[in-house]
Amino acid sequence: MNEEKNIDYSEISLIDLFAVLWHRKIIIIAITIIAIIGTVTFSIISIILPPETSPLPNQYTPTALMLINNSSSSNSGMASMLNSSGLGGLAGLAGVSTGSSFSDLAIYLVSTNSFLDAVVDEFGLIVRYKIEKFPRTESRKVLKKHLTASSEEKSGVFSFSFEDYDPVLAQKVVNFCMHYLESWFNELGIDKNKLERENLERNIENTFREIQNLEQESQKLGMSVTSGGAASIPSIALEQRRIALELGAQQQVYTQLKVQYELLKVTMASEKPVFQILEMAEIPDQKSGPGRGMICVIVTFAAGFFSVFLAFSLNAIDNVKKDPEAMAKLRGTHT
Known part of the structure; x- marks a missing residue:
């Protein structure tokens, strides 16, 4: 009898493991089925409910593409531009050195509070996301x-994307960010040719x-000569x-400006702009997430593993109770 009680639990065969799972099969099947039903029900409800109240609404992610020319001749003046604009010290703290590219500068500008606040205020995101504190x-x-x-x-392509359950709002946010960044680049005077063209x-x-x-x-003076008296001639x-002199001077200025403008157009045709919009964001007609099918699979596998772990835990508890x-050790009466 004593030999039967001294069971070596360290030697467990596959048959023993299968026996435990078979003995607890109802628990394993029940937990797995409940998880499947719960996940599928949750997914269906998330689709039926309006996106504003849905716990798991469809998300849409439009994207806009821009080309930032880091090899532009204007890149040599990036250090002076940053210092003159007051961003030199802040950019240095953010890891944007004077030898960095314009793409690095764009990434930095997008993370600034000025940029973020402009987007928040433009679309009322504080109210939309119900932020109180x-x-x-x-x-x-x-x-x-x-x-x-x-x-x-390698390509120098800079992309903006925004995720939201409202595809129209997401598209507007992306395009706003793109134009805001472009205007900021222009204000900093990065693209000298473009700035000069606008001035011209x-x-x-x-x-x-x-x-x-x-x-x-x-013309008015000419008409007044015919209708006026000799004293006013x-x-x-x-x-x-006086008007003729001013008109001649203005015509000369106009001619010079036109010549400069045409020469600048030839120069710009041979150089790539620093910031160029490649593709505007469109209203997406296909969701980017969530993957409800994958969620159901993950939850099902997680419930299966949990139920197996629970089965072995219950079996271990039963074995302890039978020993x-x-x-006696648990009661503290073992001597």
Whole structure:
């Protein structure tokens, strides 16, 4: 009898393991089936409910693509540009050195509070995400979770993407971020050619408008000569000479500006711009997540493993209960 009680539990065969699983098969099957039914039900409910109240709504992730030319001739002036704009010290703390590329600078600018706050305020994300405590800090954290900016070093392609259950809002956020970053690049004066072109276009338009105004004044004076008296002719003649001189000067300025503008167009045609939009974000018609099928599979396997572990745990507890020596140790009466 004593030999039967001294069982060596360290030697366990596959048959013993299978016997334990077969003995606890009802628990294993029940837990697995409950997990499957629960996960499938949860998935169906998440689809039926509106996305605003769904615990697991469909997510949409539109993407916009931009080309950042890191080999531009303007790159040599990046250090002076950062220092003059006041971003030199902050960029250094963020790991963006003066020898870094414009792609690195773009990644840094996207993570700044100014950029994040502009997006939050534009689309009212504080109200949308129902943020009550620390609205600025928490809204930035939430936006960083949904907004993704990345750059491919070899191709120089910079991408923006935003994940949300509303595909229209997600598309608007991505395009806003893209245009905001482009305008920020322009304000920093990174692309010298583009900045000079905009200035020339503005000056050409103003000069042409001034020429039109002077021509209209000259016409009015000519009409006043025919209708006015002889006494007013000398003063009108002086005014006409003044207008003629100003008109000639403006015409010369206009000609010079047009020449500069055409030369700049030739230069820009031979150089790539620093920041170029390749593809605007579109409203996605296919969800990017969640993978409900994969969730069901993972939960099913997890429930199966848990039920097997529970079966062996219950079997071990039963074995301990059947061992008087082990029970005596647990009661503290073993001597």
